[in-house]
Amino acid sequence: MRELRDGGAAAVASLAAGVETLGAVLARTYGPVAGTVLLDSGRALPEVVEDGGLLARRITGLPDRRGHAGVMALRDTCLATRRRYGDGAATVAVLARSMVAQASRLVVAGAHPVSLRRGIERGVTAASAALTATATAVSSDDDLRRLAAGACHDSEVSEVLAELFGLLGERAGLIVEERSTPGVERGYVDGAxxxxxxxxxxxxxxxxxxxxxxxxxxxxxxxxxxxxxxxxxxxxxxxxxxxxxxxxxxxxxxxxxxxxxxxxxxxxxxxxxxxxxxxxxxxxxxxxxxxxxxxxxxxxxxxxxxxxxxxxxxxxxxxxxxxxxxxxxxxxxTPAGAEARAGQLLGRAAAIERGSDEWRAARMRIARLSGAQGVIVVGGYTAGERQLRADRVAKAQRVLELAARGGAVPGGGVALLECAEAVRAARSGCAGIDEAWGVDLVATALSAPLRQLVDNYRSRHEAPHPDLALARIADLGQGWGFDAQQGEFAPMAKAGVLDAAGVLTGAVEAAGSLTATLVSSAAVVTARRRAAS
Amino acid sequence: MTNAWRRLADAHVPAAVLAVLSEPATSANASGDVIVGGAGGVAIGAPDGSWTAADPGIGAVAGVVRAGSVLLAGGASGIARSSDGGRTWRRAVVHGVAAPVTSLVAAGGNTLAGTLGSGVLRSADDGRTWAPAGFGLASHDVSALAFVDDHMVLAGTDDGIHASPNAGRAWRQVAGTSGLGVTALAVHGDVAWAAAETGEVLVSSDGGRAWTRRGPLPARAVPSALETNGDVVVVATDAGILRSADGGETWDSAHREPVFTLAIAAGGELIAGTGSGLVSSGDDGRTWSPRGGAPPVHDVSRLVVTGAEVLAYGPMAGVVRCVAGVPMVAAPRPVSVVTAGPHGVVLAAGPGGLARSTDAGRSWVNVLPGDAGFVHVLAPAEDGSWWAASADGARLLRSADGGRTWVNLSSPWGTATVLALAARADTVLAATYDAPGAAVDLWRGRVDGPWSHSGRVPTPRPSVQLSLDPPAAAFDGRWVYGSERGWRPGDGPAGRLRRLIGAGGRLFALTETVLAESADSGRTWNPIAGFDAAQVADVAASGAATVLLTSSGELWTTAG
CATH class of the missing domain: 3.50.7.10 (GroEL)
Structure with a gap:
């Protein structure tokens, strides 16, 4: 038996409820001092999860089928983002939670879903362009280390990855090995x-x-x-x-x-x-x-x-x-032959879905042909420890790859916040008010990550309310934000709080795409769970 | 039974010192020892001037360094480590292709070895295991290494200076040094010095990142080592020691004798390794004087008996006529093998090919021109014929006229390394080594007849010794003996075999723990009393006489 929830507003509201349910949980993992989530999976011991992407992978459904579709839609978007960019699952959740909630209210209030969708797409395009324009090249090992630390929150792994990428460059291909003693070691392949x-x-x-x-x-x-x-x-x-x-x-x-x-x-x-x-x-x-x-x-x-x-x-x-x-x-x-093939592969890799097996294979071929292979050895007494560190390496590696190619922007949600003006400027090209509302909801959502960062910090430490924090940051001027590691307002780039521009661009695009898809849904059909025999 | 030893002569030869390490005096660790390396191994010099020799088993030792609580030595055939101040040594595990080690340095828990051919080897476990770390090296011939701090390290290669910011894991060629054959490096604080084989001297004041050229060394001076205490710089060259007190602008000769290595002792004393021992300077290199007696690092470790003369030889030291008491200046040097055959014929292989002597080594005639390694193993037969082979299997030669003329034969073993030959008038036995397969292959050939592959023995190390009189062989601890019905496995004396010889129906075995003799083709072995096997360098037999050479250079015989 299936349950039909017909009518655009009802469908969107149902989906938004699911996004809110999962988004609220994932949002708690946003930022460097995010809280951990205790996941009771029915096994003997609950699992402590600190990574939004991993948490999304672990949640495979809700008992309440009405919110299930929204949960699964957000989960799928988060996982795809993590696979492509290594990081950004929590950022997607925070952005999508805000966008979908606003979009749901607008649809219920009578906004036309198609126009709204067009506006969201226009806003996302403007945000991506603004992020790309503000990105600066990653110039030092310190920047690389901070970017990696921001992604994996593991200082030892970050130190080693920064050195590897600093020496091997943007064509770096890392071979991850494991050992049974703690620590992280690295090496460089002389050849291929x-x-x-x-x-x-x-x-x-x-x-x-x-x-x-x-x-x-x-x-x-x-x-x-x-x-x-x-x-x-x-x-x-x-x-x-x-x-x-x-x-x-x-x-x-x-x-x-x-x-x-x-x-x-x-x-x-x-x-x-x-x-x-x-x-x-x-x-x-x-x-x-x-x-x-x-x-x-x-x-x-x-x-x-x-x-x-x-x-x-x-x-x-x-x-x-x-x-x-x-x-x-x-x-x-001949070096020229290897370089020519590496160049061909770089072009081909750009057309392959980031993070896919095919993409990873192409990246490793490029590294081999360029003499840019490195080895990172992660150690731990248990398989679980080693796997955790290997996951952190994979996550930070993707972020560094993106930063090496697309540059870095001020972190802590500041770069997103500062895109809002550019997004609002895109209203001028809208065909109607419904489309303009779509642009506005994207602009509004861009402040959500910084709010969430302060909110997560407030859950453990003394800090101003997010609204007050945003007002304070506006007073302090461009580039300022809230350094959640130090618990103070600071110029983000100077404080070394950086994000890979590519990760943020991908997160905004993923959240916008999810919202645009959900907002234009005319009906939701959910499977009714079979009664226990 | 062999007994009644009589001291015959001494085989002392001066030996070049290729590496010096001056240990600071501490309460916990040694006590101001000087450890030197040379062609024959290492020697530990105590503050009282006495020397203790040890052989790490890695050929000529060109680098010695302390890494934590262990001593490391790098040599022509690998790296060894010692946990007891150099008295005993164990070979380290080196991954990749073995290559001669030219320098060893240690800092911050990381140890590096420069090699000729394999770039830089790196160890993070105090020298137990080594792996290549050649990423970024433009040349894999590394002559010198020097740590600037625990992370920054410099390498002098055939193609310039290379710097590594991460303790030798990855390298980058320093701009402006491409094509420069750098043979020596030294660091004092942030100031680094480099000398090239062309005599150019470079200095860096920022830890090796940027370099400027200084006044060149006098013409024809080829530098091999550098040291600096901040005020003066000294360079070891083949013409002696050069000194500069004005930042490398001008150079004065401070000592006229070939010098191979330099070191600074804890008290600031400069120490140099020369062709015959150590010299030192307590006045910043202005004057130099001999430091103690000659360290026993010569490589004379093989014996050959021909008539009444006993020849002792080592690859770098050359050949010494022990009874006459003179080195053989006319004999090949460096010498790879010397073998005595019937009718007073002695053959010696060196860099010029194969030389022959019929007067107990007084005079030599080159009978077969060739390059280094042309002949690596020699085997005489009782009828005066000889067999010879190169190490790489490329050449198999036979002489039917006592070594005067030679005929090139085609070998059945292709490119396999030849470890040993043993010959009779009608038969020759060859042992080759398959390194990737870790096995010895045995080949049997007949004069003017075909060769046959007569066996394969798994052997982790390329160690095999053959005798045909009586027939016996040892493959890295596995013994077999020959009889009318073929070969049979058997037992040998305890300990790792160093030398097996057969003479006049008797077998002699020198192992790490015992010197033993068998008169019944290996069925029973009896220890030969009178000597600690660890102190015996080699043993030889001729007729009823047995001769042995001790590691301190004494020659003993049982002959009357």
Missing amino acids: RWRAKPAFREVVPDGSTDVALRDPEIVVADATLTAVEDVVPALEHALASRRPLLLVVRGIESAAKAAVLGNRARSTIIPMRLASVERQVPDDIADLALLTGATVLGDVLGRPPRTLRPADCGRARLVVLTRRHVTVSGGAG
Whole structure:
């Protein structure tokens, strides 16, 4: 059985109730001194959650089905924002809560939903443009550290990430590893690293952790080698050149494997395969070949491995293969070739949904081709601790990526607040009063994050009422805000309170999109929960 | 049984000091010791002038540093650590490709090693494990390292100075130094000094970020080390010590003798390692005088018996005729291997190829021109024929006329590293090492016949010793003995094997704990009394006589 809530006003009010329900909870996690949320998930121990995105992920429904749709809509928007930008879930919740509440009142009061929607979109566009215009380039490791700290609230992780991004630049690709002792460590990949495995167990003998090849010949084949003829040209070339041989293949079986094993006493032969996700393997093989100056062989490419010529082999100064990855240093490929492919990938990545698997894979390829891979090792005694820190790294990493490309703006909700004037200026282009109300509700919502920040601070410390705080900030002038870490009014940029412009832009766009969608809903159909038998 | 040892001679040779560490006197830690490194290992000099030698097992030691409570030594074949002030050493785990270590520095819990070929190695666990940290290095040939503070560190490479702001995790080439072969660095406060192989001297007053050039060193002076106490700068060169008291504008010669390394003791005393020992200066480098006796860091550690003469040799020290009591100036140096065969023939392989002597080392004739590493292992057969191979497996050679002329043969082992050869008139046995596979491969060949792959033995380390008279082999602690029916596994003397020789039907084994002899092809082993195995450098046998060399350079024999 389903329940139909017909009529625009009723539907919007129903959805707004859901957004308010979840938004009020998520809003408590906004800001550096936000409160934690105790989540009773029915397990033995309640879970303490401090991150808005994680909290949104944990809440999967409401017992009251009438508010369910609104809750799920906000949850989905928050999760998408977090996935794309690493941070901003709580900001979306605060903004959407304000926008949806205002929009709901306007629709109930008779505003036309379509015009209202147009106004919201106009306001969001103006806000995004204003944020982008005020962003400044991130110039120092200190800025990077503060941005990371603002996202993950972990000083150790922030310190390390700031150094990594400072040295590796905006093309940085981070490999996150875990260890069982506390602390955070970092390293830099000299060359390029892929997930990889020895082609068979005997390649890395028991008791060894890695195999290192100095100045090897590198044969790259996007194929599984099975026949002796598949490996003979490579073996002959390795023997003639008197260099170790690295075979990068999809697999090596049957007679080909026997031939490799049988010749190990005569030459150093290391067969390996890349352990990327299956659909990424061809791209990774191509990148490895490009960086080492090798030609990719394969039946489907018209160059079966048995046709190998010496000129098809690549070279590198050093190759280190472990049971989990391979690192190629000093590849003989041309820097111009790697740069050209990295440039192509940058263009392609811009068209891929941020945060998706495909986007992450493209980012890591860019890092490999640019020699900008770093390793961050997060430690903790328990798997939970390690996972928590790995999540913080992922979150702050996205924020730093955005800041490296789009710059930073004053944090603590100040940049949003200061966009309001630019948004109101957009009223002039509106076709009617309903559309202008849409612009206004966006402008009004832009003050909500700062209000929420002060309110969250007030829940634990002495502080003025949010209205008074906003008035005080208006008196103090542009750039001033409330530093919730220190509990005082301060010029945000000078105090090092920064936000990545890209995160705020994404949050405003996500909240606006959610509001525009909800406000134009004509009906809500909710499934009625089945009675317990 | 071998007994009745008689002291035959001494094999003392002067040795170059390649590394110096002056330990401050503290109540908890040592007491003002000086630790030096050289071709044969390390030596610890006590305040009373006495020396104690130790071999970390890493070849020529070019760097010594203290990291917390441990001492670290970096050498030609790796890094070792000692927790007891240098008396005993254990090899550290080095990930990646092993490369000669040129310098070691430590600060703030981070330890770095500069290498030739592998860039910078980094350890964060007091030197137990090392991993490459070469991100950003334009050259991976690193000659010098110096910490400015606990985080900022400088590296002198073949392609300029590199700076790392994060304790060596990542590097950036310093602007304006590209192409400069920097061989020495020194830091005092925020002031850093660098010297290049071309004689250029650079100084930085901001911790190594920006550099300016100063007056060059005198022509043809190739610097190897730098030190500064803030007031003066001294440079060690192959022509001696140069000193500047005017900020590097002009340089005066302060000591005329090749110098390889410099250090400053806690009291401000300058110490320099020369070709034969230590010299020191207590007046800011104006005058220098010998400091104590010669430290025992020579690498003479192998014995060869030919007729009545005993030859002792080491790669860097060259060959010493012990009975005659003179070094062989005409013999190859550095020498990679010396072997005595029948009819008084001795062959020695060095950087010029293979040299031959038939007069117990008095004179030598080069019989096979070649480059360094041309021949790495030699094996004579009882009929006067010889076999030789290069380490990289590229060459296999045979001589049928006592080493006068040689024939190139094709080897069956491709590019595998040759560890050992043993020959009879009709048969030769070769052992090669598959490093990635951690296994020794055995090959058997017949004169003018085919080779066969006769076995593969898993061996974590490239350690194998062969004898064909009587047949025996040891693979990193696993023993096998030959008989009419083939090879059989057996037991050997306790301890890690250092040397196995067969002579006249007897086997001699020198391990880390015992010197033992077997007269029944390895079935039973009997300890040879009279010497602590730890103090024995090598053992040789000829006919009924046994000769041994102690680590202090004494030569003992059982011959009458």
